Amino acid sequence: MEDPWQKAYDFAVTVARKAGEVIRKAGESEIKVSTKSSTVDLVTKTDERVEKIIIGSLKEEFGEGTHCFIGEESVAKGEPCILTHKPTWIIDPVDGTTNFVHGFPFVAVSIAFAVNKQLEFGVIYSCLEDKMYKARNGKGAYCDDELIQVSDVKDINKSIIISEHGTDRSPEKVKKIFSTMQKILCIPVHGLRGSGTAATNMCLVATGAVEAFFEIGIHCWDIAAGAVIVKEAGGVLLDVDGGPFDLMSRRMVSANNEVIARRIIKEIEIFSAERDDDMCEIQLE
Ligand SMILES: O=P(O)(O)OC(CO)CO
Numbered sequence: 385m386e387d388p389w390q391k392a393y394d395f396a397v398t399v400a401r402k403a404g405e406v407i408r409k410a411g412e413s414e415i416k417v418s419t420k421s422s423t424v425d426l427v428t429k430t431d432e433r434v435e436k437i438i439i440g441s442l443k444e445e446f447g448e449g450t451h452c453f454i455g456e457e458s459v460a461k462g463e464p465c466i467l468t469h470k471p472t473w474i475i476d477p478v479d480g481t482t483n484f485v486h487g488f489p490f491v492a493v494s495i496a497f498a499v500n501k502q503l504e505f506g507v508i509y510s511c512l513e514d515k516m517y518k519a520r521n522g523k524g525a526y527c528d529d530e531l532i533q534v535s536d537v538k539d540i541n542k543s544i545i546i547s548e549h550g551t552d553r554s555p556e557k558v559k560k561i562f563s564t565m566q567k568i569l570c571i572p573v574h575g576l577r578g579s580g581t582a583a584t585n586m587c588l589v590a591t592g593a594v595e596a597f598f599e600i601g602i603h604c605w606d607i608a609a610g611a612v613i614v615k616e617a618g619g620v621l622l623d624v625d626g627g628p629f630d631l632m633s634r635r636m637v638s639a640n641n642e643v644i645a646r647r648i649i650k651e652i653e654i655f656s657a658e659r660d661d662d663m664c665e666i667q668l669e
């Protein structure tokens with residue numbers, strides 16, 4: 385049977401590579417938007433420029449009317465962040481903007497595609513490492529055309545876990561984040577890590593370099609592509625309360641298997657994060 389989204393998948397890989405080249409060459413890491421209230425969420429002109437390039441290329445190829453676009457910088461400017469049944473691209477032009485600003489060497493372009501609210505494929509280009517991760521629903525996950533697979537570790541004591549500190553600096557949330565990390569570290573696990581980009585963190589789960597990555601406060605564009613890649617590499621995705629993964633909920637546990645995921649979930653101190661689709665007043669469909 386003909387694959388209806390093959391062309392879109394191939395195009396996403398091409399666009400992600402092109403975007404990554406722009407990021408690598410970009411001299412512009414000047415912070416354009418920085419702190420607002422208690423969050424520290426950096427944005428640079430490169431974030432905006434790269435998102436324009438990605439969405440512009442996709443619109444030119446697939447038409448503006450039939451496909452929808454959720455992009456980090458477009459949403460920041462007031463575009464809707466609602467997943468409808470229409471073919472929808474979910475884009476983070478520069479995942480790891482803080483890394484980009486500081487020259488910390490993990491920065492990723494993340495492009496996912498959903499139809500009927502189901503993720504069809506995800507592409508993550510870790511552009512400073514020059515590694516292309518990609519996965520299609522039901523067709524496995526790849527890094528630079530090599531099949532990748534999650535680790536087979538089931539013993540939490542033999543695991544490495546990734547989490548991040550997030551962008552919210554309100555003391556009560558930071559306290560919960562550190563308390564969770566302390567509890568997980570003292571299970572004990574082999575180590576805690578964090579690359580500074582959710583997309584790359586999920587690729588590290590998918591390749592088996594770590595057993596799990598969890599975070600509260602991330603957005604759909606940080607994790608949509610990674611969700612497909614982790615799942616296709618044999619991993620699992622769950623909500624931090626143990627329920628089903630919800631792309632718009634801003635919280636997620638991705639792990640090599642359910643045993644590891646559920647062991648971590650036991651330690652997570654949950655705090656509130658406004659849903660991505662609650663931030664938008666416009667309701668589509
Ligand atoms: O750098 P960005 O795109 O803001 O994303 C962060 C999460 O907020 C890292 O994943």
Ligand SMILES: [Mg+2]
Nearest residue numbers: 476479480606
């Ligand atoms: Mg991001």
